[in-house]
Amino acid sequence: MNDQVALPEETRYLKRRDTSSEHGWQFQFELDPIKESKWFSDKKYGSKDAALDAAKQYRKDFFQTAQQLGMIADDGTLAGGDLPIYINLNARNTSGIVGVCRITTRRRDARRPEEVWAANYRTDAGKHTQKKFPVNAMGERAAFLSALRFRRDYVASIVSTIWLEHKRQLVEKHLEDMSFLIEYIESLVDESDLYTFLSTLNSPDISPTEKQALIDKRIGQAKFRKLVLAYWREACCVTGATLFLTAAHIKPWAIASDQERLDPYNGLALSPNLDKAFDTGFISFQDDGSLIASAALGQDLNRLGFNNRAGIAGLDSRHLPYLAFHRTSIYRPR
Numbered sequence: 001m002n003d004q005v006a007l008p009e010e011t012r013y014l015k016r017r018d019t020s021s022e023h024g025w026q027f028q029f030e031l032d033p034i035k036e037s038k039w040f041s042d043k044k045y046g047s048k049d050a051a052l053d054a055a056k057q058y059r060k061d062f063f064q065t066a067q068q069l070g071m072i073a074d075d076g077t078l079a080g081g082d083l084p085i086y087i088n089l090n091a092r093n094t095s096g097i098v099g100v101c102r103i104t105t106r107r108r109d110a111r112r113p114e115e116v117w118a119a120n121y122r123t124d125a126g127k128h129t130q131k132k133f134p135v136n137a138m139g140e141r142a143a144f145l146s147a148l149r150f151r152r153d154y155v156a157s158i159v160s161t162i163w164l165e166h167k168r169q170l171v172e173k174h175l176e177d178m179s180f181l182i183e184y185i186e187s188l189v190d191e192s193d194l195y196t197f198l199s200t201l202n203s204p205d206i207s208p209t210e211k212q213a214l215i216d217k218r219i220g221q222a223k224f225r226k227l228v229l230a231y232w233r234e235a236c237c238v239t240g241a242t243l244f245l246t247a248a249h250i251k252p253w254a255i256a257s258d259q260e261r262l263d264p265y266n267g268l269a270l271s272p273n274l275d276k277a278f279d280t281g282f283i284s285f286q287d288d289g290s291l292i293a294s295a296a297l298g299q300d301l302n303r304l305g306f307n308n309r310a311g312i313a314g315l316d317s318r319h320l321p322y323l324a325f326h327r328t329s330i331y332r333p334r
Contacts, residue, residue, distance in 0.1 A: 040055040085099065096211025102116070119148070121154040184221065250326050251322050289314075
């Protein structure tokens with residue numbers, strides 16, 4: 001009896017065959033005009049796992065050779081094949097967010113056009129379509145977040161179906177960016193901040209690429225915040241407070257390099273008063289973590305809840321170059 005078992009995605013184009021006379025793995029690929037097949041027996045390679053490893057290596061070598069010979073496109077797609085989703089901005093996209101856009105729909109039975117946030121996806125039948133979330137019924141924030149979450153969940157559901165590693169990494173990056181963008185939007189407690197952000201995305205006077213640059217910045221800030229708060233265990237590094245925290249850049253975002261902007265050692269978890277004073281140079285910290293305060297604070301030093309005995313415990317040596325920069329370039333002693 002031939003027993004063929006359903007296998008996970010990592011064994012794509014590989015089938016296990018166990019019969020009374022043979023045990024092993026079969027590599028088989030057929031996509032006209034490319035056809036390739038090879039048998040890997042357990043007996044020849046010493047074990048089931050060794051035969052599988054040999055089959056995987058053969059599969060890898062086969063596709064690399066096919067690419068070199070031009071049977072596979074330079075971007076890694078097979079003849080007639082493609083990613084199941086778009087990961088680059090569509091020419092018609094006006095939001096700057098891959099896979100999500102704000103559109104106006106016009107139905108014959110409606111009195112006026114309907115504004116919606118829409119998320120792109122592909123049906124099981126392979127058709128590209130959209131899931132729409134009406135702004136009038138849900139509100140701008142809820143409709144926007146619903147579209148983002150739908151897109152994120154859809155992307156998460158198809159990652160495992162992409163077996164070419166470099167393609168899967170691109171989709172995983174898209175999924176990560178979508179998740180961080182959602183975190184950023186969810187963190188906007190002040191409605192005016194959300195309004196400003198969405199007004200930018202909805203503006204016809206700003207190009208999609210400019211919008212994408214803004215979104216990339218917000219995604220970077222969300223990643224930075226997560227890393228910094230995780231390092232300081234979700235508490236202010238000076239007071240220990242756990243509410244209203246800010247992930248403060250030691251070397252400001254505006255003048256930091258791309259690497260420095262996302263470096264968690266360029267960050268401190270601070271309560272609002274400390275964050276504002278640190279950002280404007282009224283306080284800083286020595287290498288041992290002790291707080292130093294500008295003479296310009298005067299009586300407000302105590303009124304704001306600061307004192308010269310306050311400080312940071314838990315600094316890493318990688319924080320120190322950033323703190324040195326802050327003391328010399330941001331901090332103002334008087």
